[in-house]
Amino acid sequence: MLGLAADRLRADMNRLLSFLFHQGILDEQFLQLQQLQDETSPNFVSEVVNIYFHESEKLLRNLRSLLMDREFSDYNKMGIHLNQFMGSSSSIGAKRIRNVCLAFRAASDQNNRAGCLSALEVLEHEYCFLKNKLHELFQ
Amino acid sequence: MDKGLPAKREITFETELFGSKTFLIYVEPVFSKAGETIGINYMGIDITDQVRKRERMIKIREEIAVQKAKETELNRTIHITEETMRAKQMLATMSHEIRSPLSGVVSMAEILATTKLDREQRQLLNVMLSSGDLVLQLINDILDLSKVESGVMKLEATKFRPREVVKHVLQTAAASLQKILTLEGNVADDVPIEVIGDVLRIRQILTNLISNAIKFTHEGKVGVKLYVVPEPPFAKEGSQHGSDGSTANQTTTNVPKEETCTSTSQTSSDQRGFHGKKHEGSCQNRSQSEPGTPVMNGKIDVTEEQAELPETTVWIRCDVYDTGIGIPENALPTLFKKYMQVSADHARKYGGTGLGLAICKQLVELMGGRLTVSSRVHCGSTFTFILPYKVSLSCDHSDDSDDPDDLSDMDDHGDSDDDATNGFFQFQPRTLGSLFSSNGSSRTQKLLAHNIGHVNSHKINGFSENYCSFPTSNGQAKEMDLVEDACSVAEALEISSEPECSFSHSPDHDSESAICRGRRHHNDVNGENKVSSIDVSTYSETSREVDVKVKISEPQLPAERQGRSDSGSQSTLNTSQEVSNSISKPKILLVEDNKINVLVTQSMMKQLGHTIDVVNNGVQAVRAVQCRSYDLVLMDVCMPVMDGLQATRLIRSFEETGNWDAAAKAGIERPSPSSDSLQPDCTPPKHIPIIAMTANALSESAEECFANGMDSFVSKPVTFQKLKECLEQYLP
Numbered sequence: 089m090l091g092l093a094a095d096r097l098r099a100d101m102n103r104l105l106s107f108l109f110h111q112g113i114l115d116e117q118f119l120q121l122q123q124l125q126d127e128t129s130p131n132f133v134s135e136v137v138n139i140y141f142h143e144s145e146k147l148l149r150n151l152r153s154l155l156m157d158r159e160f161s162d163y164n165k166m167g168i169h170l171n172q173f174m175g176s177s178s179s180i181g182a183k184r185i186r187n188v189c190l191a192f193r194a195a196s197d198q199n200n201r202a203g204c205l206s207a208l209e210v211l212e213h214e215y216c217f218l219k220n221k222l223h224e225l226f227q
Numbered sequence: 228m229d230k231g232l233p234a235k236r237e238i239t240f241e242t243e244l245f246g247s248k249t250f251l252i253y254v255e256p257v258f259s260k261a262g263e264t265i266g267i268n269y270m271g272i273d274i275t276d277q278v279r280k281r282e283r284m285i286k287i288r289e290e291i292a293v294q295k296a297k298e299t300e301l302n303r304t305i306h307i308t309e310e311t312m313r314a315k316q317m318l319a320t321m322s323h324e325i326r327s328p329l330s331g332v333v334s335m336a337e338i339l340a341t342t343k344l345d346r347e348q349r350q351l352l353n354v355m356l357s358s359g360d361l362v363l364q365l366i367n368d369i370l371d372l373s374k375v376e377s378g379v380m381k382l383e384a385t386k387f388r389p390r391e392v393v394k395h396v397l398q399t400a401a402a403s404l405q406k407i408l409t410l411e412g413n414v415a416d417d418v419p420i421e422v423i424g425d426v427l428r429i430r431q432i433l434t435n436l437i438s439n440a441i442k443f444t445h446e447g448k449v450g451v452k453l454y455v456v457p458e459p460p461f462a463k464e465g466s467q468h469g470s471d472g473s474t475a476n477q478t479t480t481n482v483p484k485e486e487t488c489t490s491t492s493q494t495s496s497d498q499r500g501f502h503g504k505k506h507e508g509s510c511q512n513r514s515q516s517e518p519g520t521p522v523m524n525g526k527i528d529v530t531e532e533q534a535e536l537p538e539t540t541v542w543i544r545c546d547v548y549d550t551g552i553g554i555p556e557n558a559l560p561t562l563f564k565k566y567m568q569v570s571a572d573h574a575r576k577y578g579g580t581g582l583g584l585a586i587c588k589q590l591v592e593l594m595g596g597r598l599t600v601s602s603r604v605h606c607g608s609t610f611t612f613i614l615p616y617k618v619s620l621s622c623d624h625s626d627d628s629d630d631p632d633d634l635s636d637m638d639d640h641g642d643s644d645d646d647a648t649n650g651f652f653q654f655q656p657r658t659l660g661s662l663f664s665s666n667g668s669s670r671t672q673k674l675l676a677h678n679i680g681h682v683n684s685h686k687i688n689g690f691s692e693n694y695c696s697f698p699t700s701n702g703q704a705k706e707m708d709l710v711e712d713a714c715s716v717a718e719a720l721e722i723s724s725e726p727e728c729s730f731s732h733s734p735d736h737d738s739e740s741a742i743c744r745g746r747r748h749h750n751d752v753n754g755e756n757k758v759s760s761i762d763v764s765t766y767s768e769t770s771r772e773v774d775v776k777v778k779i780s781e782p783q784l785p786a787e788r789q790g791r792s793d794s795g796s797q798s799t800l801n802t803s804q805e806v807s808n809s810i811s812k813p814k815i816l817l818v819e820d821n822k823i824n825v826l827v828t829q830s831m832m833k834q835l836g837h838t839i840d841v842v843n844n845g846v847q848a849v850r851a852v853q854c855r856s857y858d859l860v861l862m863d864v865c866m867p868v869m870d871g872l873q874a875t876r877l878i879r880s881f882e883e884t885g886n887w888d889a890a891a892k893a894g895i896e897r898p899s900p901s902s903d904s905l906q907p908d909c910t911p912p913k914h915i916p917i918i919a920m921t922a923n924a925l926s927e928s929a930e931e932c933f934a935n936g937m938d939s940f941v942s943k944p945v946t947f948q949k950l951k952e953c954l955e956q957y958l959p
Contacts, residue, residue, distance in 0.1 A: 102338065109331040117944045119334060124830040132830060140823050171865050175922055176823035178944040 104225055111184075113218060118181030134226045140180050141219055147173045148212060155205055163196050166204070170196065173211075185214050248275040319373040322366045329366065333359040368586060371431075375589040382594060385939075386619070387426035389543070390414045393451050394652050396433045400441060400449075401654035408441065411450035412652040418453050418543060422616035428590050429614070432598075433547070435583045436610045440549035447550030447607070456544045459613055461597060544613045553604035562600060563588040587612070813858040813958050815839040818848040818874065819920065820866045828861070828945050835950060845869025849877050849895050852915065853887060859957050860917045862937070864928070869893070872935040875917050879936035882912045916957035920945065 108114040125132040150169050154160055174189035188211045195203030253270040336355045344352060393412045401410050433451065440449040554562065563584050591598040591612045602608035815832065819825050820843045832839045840855075842848050844866045852860070860878075862871040873893070880889040887895075919932040919940035932940045938957065941949045 098342065102335070105338070106331065106335045109334055110328055112327060116330070116334060117946065119337070120831075120944075120946050121827065122338075123947065124827070124834060126834075129830065136823060136826055139826065143822060168865075168867070171922060172821055175821045175865075175943060178922070179821070179824045179827050181944070 101225060104221065108221060113184045113221070114181045115183040116181065117178065117183075121180060136180060137222055137226070140176055140182075141222075143176055144173060144215060148208075148215060151208055152212075155201070155208060160201065163199055167193070167196055182218055185211065185218060188214055248273060249278045250274065315373050315376070319370055322369045322373075326363065326366050326370075329359065329363055333363060368583070372586050372589065375586065375593060383425040383427065384423050384617070385426055386421050386423050388421055389418055389453055390420075392426060392430055392433065393453060396430060396437060397451065397652055397654055399434070400437050404441065404654075406441070406445060408444060408446070409448040409450075410437075410652075410654040411448055413450065413452045414651070415452075415454035417455045419541060419618045422541060422543070422618050424614065424616045425594065428594065432587045432590055432612065433545070435587050436547040436612075439583060440547055440551060440608070440610070444549040444551030444607070449549040449551075450547070452546040452548065454544055456542050456613060458540075458542050458615075459597070539618055540615045541618050542613055542615050544611060546609050546611045548607060548609040550607040553606050554600065554602040554608050555604050559600060559602070563598070813837065814855060816848065816851055816855075816857045816860045817841045818843070818845070818860065818866070818871060819863040820844060821863070824863070824920075824943070824945065828950070831945065831947055831950055835947075835954065837954070845871060845874030845877075846895055848874045849890050852878050852881075853890075853895075856913065857915055859954070860915055861920055861941070861953075862917050863920045864932070865922065871919060872931065872937075875919075875936045878915065878917065882914055885912060918953055918957065 105114070109118075121133050121136060129135075147169050151166060151173075154162070154166050154169070170189060170193055174186055174193070177185040177189060188207060192204060192207035192211060195207050251272040251274045253268075253272070255268045256264045257266045257268055259265045333356065336352060336359060340349075340352055340356065393414055397410050397412045404410070437449060437451065588598045591614060594614050596612055596614035598610065598612040600608060600610050815837055817825065817828055817832075817839045819828065819841070825841055829839060829841065839861075840851060840857075842851050846869045848860070848862065848871075849869075851857070862875060864871040877887075877890045877893060877895070881887050916938045917936065919937045920943055921928050921932065921940050922943050929940055939953070941953060
């Protein structure tokens with residue numbers, strides 16, 4: 089009986105994962121993460137993902153406070169945060185988020201504040217979505 | 228006159244004085260009052276000019292009509308071309324779109340493969356996986372082709388070792404070989420150790436040609452020959468340094484001649500013939516290519532001007548030959564056209580899409596070379612491509628100190644040395660289920676055994692298994708599993724099933740167990756984890772599957788080992804390995820500020836069997852290098868405090884000058900020398916390989932990395948495959 093439940097859980101998990109892959113939310117890098125999970129580190133993926141969430145929330149908050157500042161002009165500083173966010177997102181395979189970051193960076197390169205703001209909103213939205221889905225995954 | 232009515236007419240007279248002139252003659256009768264005709268009024272107007280003008284007008288109108296017709300044709304052609312371009316674009320986009328969900332399907336299948344499946348399910352899954360891979364390959368081919376055609380393809384220029392590339396390609400082909408064929412590789416001695424070119428594309432071309440050769444050859448051999456040739460007549464002068472201002476015009480007009488030149492030179496590999504053609508065709512050639520010298524040294528730097536330049540261009544010719552079914556003459560011209568196969572029968576019988584050769588030809592020509600073929604039906608075919616490569620003389624590491632024929636000195640550490648100088652490889656045919664036959668040069672065996680050892684150590688470390696007593700078989704089965712059509716392997720192995728324990732009980736294998744023990748030690752100490760180029764990581768999920776197969780493949784090994792004549796020397800080889808292994812475990816430094824990246828990279832390295840030191844910015848990196856001697860540094864580019872480029876510059880300045888003055892200037896104080904510090908000042912500091920980890924992965928930042936002293940770069944996100952390739956390439 090236990091086996092059945094585990095199977096069902098796994099089926100759900102696989103279905104969720106395949107949904108995420110299909111939608112382009114996650115990419116092969118996520119598989120790389122899964123490969124790193126083994127007996128010596130059985131919760132590797134969830135640990136990494138949790139750290140990612142922690143970091144990302146900080147970064148997103150920084151980005152927002154930078155952009156909302158009326159005297160905002162330091163695109164460099166924003167670029168640093170953005171690079172961090174992009175780096176960690178691509179390392180865990182969050183493809184959609186990374187793509188939004190790319191657009192964000194393009195807007196930032198052009199010093200286009202409005203573009204950055206809208207990119208940030210999309211980013212926050214995507215991030216929430218991903219967070220929810222991944223939470224589901226780890227339930 | 229008769230009618231009594233005036234008439235006018237044009238009459239042309241021929242006059243002697245003025246040529247032919249045309250007059251409008253108007254004649255009217257004159258009547259008397261009574262109505263009698265008494266005479267005529269005769270008027271003549273010279274309308275010659277007008278007539279001429281009229282005729283010219285007609286002609287002009289004709290021309291205009293013709294022009295208009297041409298225009299419409301052209302417009303139509305433009306339309307068609309635009310449509311075609313759009314169609315191609317759409318094809319590329321669609322292929323791209325298809326690729327994502329398809330790789331999703333394949334990824335899911337791979338994940339499925341890691342779950343518990345019964346035999347039937349696993350078989351079905353393997354078919355899925357191989358079909359999916361095939362389709363993916365196909366799509367990649369299509370995309371490649373459209374990229375090359377639309378001119379978007381950008382070529383890389385990286386340093387690589389031709390011998391290694393040839394060896395790897397042959398190895399990969401050998402591992403998946405289902406037929407009884409011998410694979411050979413021969414790299415002439417005058418081919419430089421390292422050249423600069425687009426290694427990925429070259430590998431692609433080689434793989435394509437070799438797999439074609441294998442496909443159409445049922446017995447005999449398939450081989451690759453690499454050798455240096457003098458600059459061929461079709462070469463554009465612009466690519467040569469110190470060209471004597473000869474124009475590109477001449478080379479273009481020479482292009483048609485070139486075809487005949489190279490095709491005739493195909494049949495005669497004699498260089499003299501080659502030269503002779505050059506002179507005949509009055510092709511543009513450098514004056515130093517005397518007909519008398521059959522083989523040039525590969526460096527076209529006989530003239531003084533070239534000798535001083537740090538880079539020269541080397542033309543290397545590569546023959547991929549086989550003893551297969553051959554190609555009929557009438558099929559030769561269409562061979563390289565897209566989607567063309569030799570005949571419909573061929574297409575049906577041998578499968579394939581016909582894209583491969585077209586891609587190869589495009590790629591070769593894009594790189595400035597030529598791809599040609601010569602063949603005899605039922606005898607075999609030879610595909611030849613000539614490409615220019617740059618050779619950077621200044622960076623020629625003197626690691627070819629080993630005599631290539633000196634077998635007894637060889638140890639696995641020296642493999643890079645071997646690879647650098649060894650030009651001959653042979654992969655003997657094997658029966659299904661076993662990788663090596665007992666004959667063949669001992670060098671080959673060492674290479675192959677060496678291969679096993681590597682794949683082993685990776686696998687064992689990759690899955691933190693206890694070092695089981697059958698490491699070799701693991702590696703072997705894995706190698707087979709990965710590269711072959713998994714389905715057929717499964718069948719092959721299942722045919723020959725025997726319990727695992729038979730191995731340890733097999734008689735008279737003292738030397739063998741010594742080997743195994745030796746290997747185990749090798750893996751235990753796990754010094755150099757040179758992993759073979761076979762992509763283990765993507766199939767690591769099938770580890771469970773492999774285990775099952777491993778057990779079954781056991782019995783093949785004893786047969787192999789028995790045949791080895793130098794098994795004794797092998798075991799001594801391995802024991803000497805252990806010693807050297809235990810001394811040098813590579814020290815790797817990771818410089819990265821992003822926590823997630825650190826975690827992921829560290830974990831991957833752990834799985835690959837390395838422990839790494841981690842620092843978070845350039846300053847810490849420099850300090851770390853000051854304190855400890857590292858074998859490899861992975862350097863993130865974007866970091867706070869000090870970025871990777873500057874840190875690399877400082878480290879390189881230390882290597883060049885032997886002191887840390889530059890670093891001190893940048894504000895990094897030299898820590899007090901500890902017992903662990905680097906070599907004393909009398910020996911020059913070792914060149915540490917530094918690999919950049921870039922987030923952009925654009926070509927521009929690659930150049931920046933190289934300009935700042937980095938050896939190579941890896942684009943983020945970091946994957947197993949990239950790390951493995953790095954380690955393989957840069958760890959001795």
